[in-house]
Amino acid sequence: MDEVKVIEIKKSIFEDNDRDADRLRGELKERGVYLLNLMSAPGSGKTTTLIQTINRLKDKIRIAVMEADIDSDVDAVKIKEATGVESVQLHTGGMCHLDAEMTRQGLENLTPALSTREGDRPDLVILENVGNLVCPAEFDTGAVRNAMILSVPEGHDKPLKYPLMFSVCDVVVVNKMDVLPYFDFDLDKCKEYIRMRNPKATVIPICAKTGEGVEQFAEWLLKEVTNWKK
Amino acid sequence: MDEVKVIEIKKSIFEDNDRDADRLRGELKERGVYLLNLMSAPGSGKTTTLIQTINRLKDKIRIAVMEADIDSDVDAVKIKEATGVESVQLHTGGMCHLDAEMTRQGLENLTPALSTREGDRPDLVILENVGNLVCPAEFDTGAVRNAMILSVPEGHDKPLKYPLMFSVCDVVVVNKMDVLPYFDFDLDKCKEYIRMRNPKATVIPICAKTGEGVEQFAEWLLKEVTNWKK
Numbered sequence: 001m002d003e004v005k006v007i008e009i010k011k012s013i014f015e016d017n018d019r020d021a022d023r024l025r026g027e028l029k030e031r032g033v034y035l036l037n038l039m040s041a042p043g044s045g046k047t048t049t050l051i052q053t054i055n056r057l058k059d060k061i062r063i064a065v066m067e068a069d070i071d072s073d074v075d076a077v078k079i080k081e082a083t084g085v086e087s088v089q090l091h092t093g094g095m096c097h098l099d100a101e102m103t104r105q106g107l108e109n110l111t112p113a114l115s116t117r118e119g120d121r122p123d124l125v126i127l128e129n130v131g132n133l134v135c136p137a138e139f140d141t142g143a144v145r146n147a148m149i150l151s152v153p154e155g156h157d158k159p160l161k162y163p164l165m166f167s168v169c170d171v172v173v174v175n176k177m178d179v180l181p182y183f184d185f186d187l188d189k190c191k192e193y194i195r196m197r198n199p200k201a202t203v204i205p206i207c208a209k210t211g212e213g214v215e216q217f218a219e220w221l222l223k224e225v226t227n228w229k230k
Numbered sequence: 231m232d233e234v235k236v237i238e239i240k241k242s243i244f245e246d247n248d249r250d251a252d253r254l255r256g257e258l259k260e261r262g263v264y265l266l267n268l269m270s271a272p273g274s275g276k277t278t279t280l281i282q283t284i285n286r287l288k289d290k291i292r293i294a295v296m297e298a299d300i301d302s303d304v305d306a307v308k309i310k311e312a313t314g315v316e317s318v319q320l321h322t323g324g325m326c327h328l329d330a331e332m333t334r335q336g337l338e339n340l341t342p343a344l345s346t347r348e349g350d351r352p353d354l355v356i357l358e359n360v361g362n363l364v365c366p367a368e369f370d371t372g373a374v375r376n377a378m379i380l381s382v383p384e385g386h387d388k389p390l391k392y393p394l395m396f397s398v399c400d401v402v403v404v405n406k407m408d409v410l411p412y413f414d415f416d417l418d419k420c421k422e423y424i425r426m427r428n429p430k431a432t433v434i435p436i437c438a439k440t441g442e443g444v445e446q447f448a449e450w451l452l453k454e455v456t457n458w459k460k
Contacts, residue, residue: 042271042363042392043384070364072391094394096326096364131391132364133272134300134326153383153406154273161302161361162272164324176383182409 017139020100024107024142027114034225035103035125037143039165041158042131044151045175047075048208049217050126054083056218061123061225066090066106068098068130075128086110086122097135100142103127124225133158137165144228147171152183156190159197166197173217174205247369250330254337254372257344264354264455265333267373269395271388272361274381275405277305278438279447280356284313286448291353291455296320296336298328298360305358316340316352327365330372333357354455363388367395374458377401382413386420389427396427401434403447408437 028035040046047067054063064086067076076089090106092098098106104114106127112120127143129136137146148169150158153176159166166172172194174187191203202220206213258265270276277297284293294316297306306319320336322328328336334344336357342350357373359366367376378399380388383406389396396402402424404417421433432450436443 041273041361042388043381069391070393072393074387074390094364094368096362130364131271132326132362134324134360134362135365138324151273151383153381153409157304158272160304161299163300163302179383179409179412182412 017099021140021142032229034228035143037141037146039129039136040149044149045208051082052214063124064122066127099139103141133162133165145170149173151176152185159193171202177205178207247329251370251372262459264458265373266356267371267376269359269366270379274379275438281312282444293354294352296357329369333371363392363395375400379403381406382415389423401432404435
């Protein structure tokens with residue numbers, strides 16, 4: 001391979017929001033509310049995957065959704081229409097990610113997710129983060145787990161290019177498996193690259209459009225929520 | 231449509247780097263160097279599009295490339311191998327975008343793009359920004375023009391969800407047109423949404439894999455470079 005010049009441009013963007021995130025996670029634990037932070041690049045199919053997943057779980061547990069977006073509310077409306085669960089839109093005002101404080105603001109506006117009265121609270125809150133593989137990975141939202149969706153058209157090399165995102169996620173859902181024949185996407189290589197970043201990551205191939213494979217993700221999530229409440 | 235609650239979470243992330251950007255652009259104008267800032271979501275095909283474009287232009291003008299990435303150098307190596315033009319990798323150290331100062335650092339490391347000796351300078355420098363539809367749109371890099379690539383699998387609704395990105399781009403290249411039959415992507419709607427953000431935007435459908443349509447983008451770019459040098 002040819003050698004190319006590599007220039008390091010270092011600049012810190014990390015705010016210390018870890019303490020806020022831990023405090024929020026502690027409160028969620030006390031109240032038995034499970035928060036999942038779902039991340040992905042734009043257009044990977046987060047909303048469609050959520051709809052499919054929620055429709056498989058909503059009769060078993062109480063679910064609410066927070067949709068973060070720069071300034072539209074199409075996703076929150078779509079979720080509410082397609083699943084009937086409570087859905088709020090978080091406008092980030094241009095921000096490329098959510099931090100723990102912003103997540104708390106969302107939870108406080110949601111039907112009392114942080115209420116001290118058990119009956120009021122959802123069992124599971126899903127935060128659909130801003131579509132972005134960079135910044136959201138750097139800020140702990142206070143979620144119990146991070147999950148991400150990588151879609152086939154994006155390519156199997158993404159864990160090499162966005163290492164932090166893949167390191168912080170416990171589950172990688174590989175979406176749009178229906179179009180695999182039309183792309184140079186190698187699922188085995190993808191799994192290998194993901195495990196370089198996080199050896200314990202669970203990889204779940206799905207097609208959100210048809211619902212294929214979504215059951216496995218829903219089962220993983222239900223087990224997580226159940227364990228969190230113990 | 232159902233009504234959903236919308237919560238505004240405002241927080242300013244804008245640094246005032248406009249002055250730096252204008253100064254850099256002024257120097258580039260003096261020296262007759264055209265800088266293009268190319269943006270997109272991860273996996274939209276920026277590098278493949280660049281290779282196809284450069285191979286159509288490199289015998290007519292002198293080209294150099296700056297590849298911004300969080301920490302890999304696969305793109306810079308790929309560009310150099312596939313086109314032979316000078317290519318440097320800019321490591322952003324976790325940063326989700328480039329600002330004007332970082333761009334200047336890149337240019338200073340490139341074969342003297344900012345040299346006062348004309349013969350040393352490239353005619354065109356292409357900056358491949360970090361794969362991200364949010365943050366790069368907020369920071370003027372000092373480029374003469376912003377261009378972006380939207381790929382068919384990402385969906386035609388992206389101009390609704392990432393309004394600033396589409397507002398700041400003069401050209402939107404719609405890539406992966408070969409897989410149009412397999413996605414619910416409406417090119418006319420996409421054009422309509424793009425024009426809501428930027429009525430003057432040029433939209434160029436291409437397939438970077440086969441090279442189809444790339445000629446039109448190359449021609450646009452060559453005309454731009456020629457006009458900039460006048």
